[in-house]
Amino acid sequence: MKKGPTVYVAVIEHGNGNNVYVAESPKVLEEEIYAFVADWWETEYPDKAMPEDKADAIAEYFEDHHSEYLTRIGETYISVADAPPRLSEQARLGLIEELNEKGEADGCADMTSMIRRALLVETEEEAEALREEYGLN
Numbered sequence: 001m002k003k004g005p006t007v008y009v010a011v012i013e014h015g016n017g018n019n020v021y022v023a024e025s026p027k028v029l030e031e032e033i034y035a036f037v038a039d040w041w042e043t044e045y046p047d048k049a050m051p052e053d054k055a056d057a058i059a060e061y062f063e064d065h066h067s068e069y070l071t072r073i074g075e076t077y078i079s080v081a082d083a084p085p086r087l088s089e090q091a092r093l094g095l096i097e098e099l100n101e102k103g104e105a106d107g108c109a110d111m112t113s114m115i116r117r118a119l120l121v122e123t124e125e126e127a128e129a130l131r132e133e134y135g136l137n
Contacts, residue, residue: 004078012036014068026075030054033070037061044068084123092118095127098136 008029012019019036023029034054041050041057044065051057062070087095096118103111114134121127131137 002079006075006077008075009073011071011073012068013071029072030058033058084125087121087123087127091124091127092121095121095130098131099134102134102136 005024008023008026010021010029010033012021012033021029021032023032031054034057037057038050041061044061051060058070062068096115099114099118100111103114117130118127121130128137
């Protein structure tokens, strides 16, 4: 696994489940949380004015609420699997051409199957295995 981009995470737990917010900056995360608070303020606090300051509104909403909770996980990163590089279209076309030449030279009766398999190849590793299978190496 490789370390991917840094993200900022918060979870709001409420009676209907959880809302998970993932953002590229603390400011964007704050905007997402504030949008939730603004959407629900009148329903939850009909007799109370919402503070104008976003941070104050968020703090007050969750301090006074006894069945909704905000957890800020803060800065973290996304793990990215070490996937093999994808085969480029140019490389795929080259593989198809190689298989086509091989099939024509050998009088292969099942060239359609060879080409179909080449179209499904996704990585250079798979392309090499197919070349080996058909004796192109």
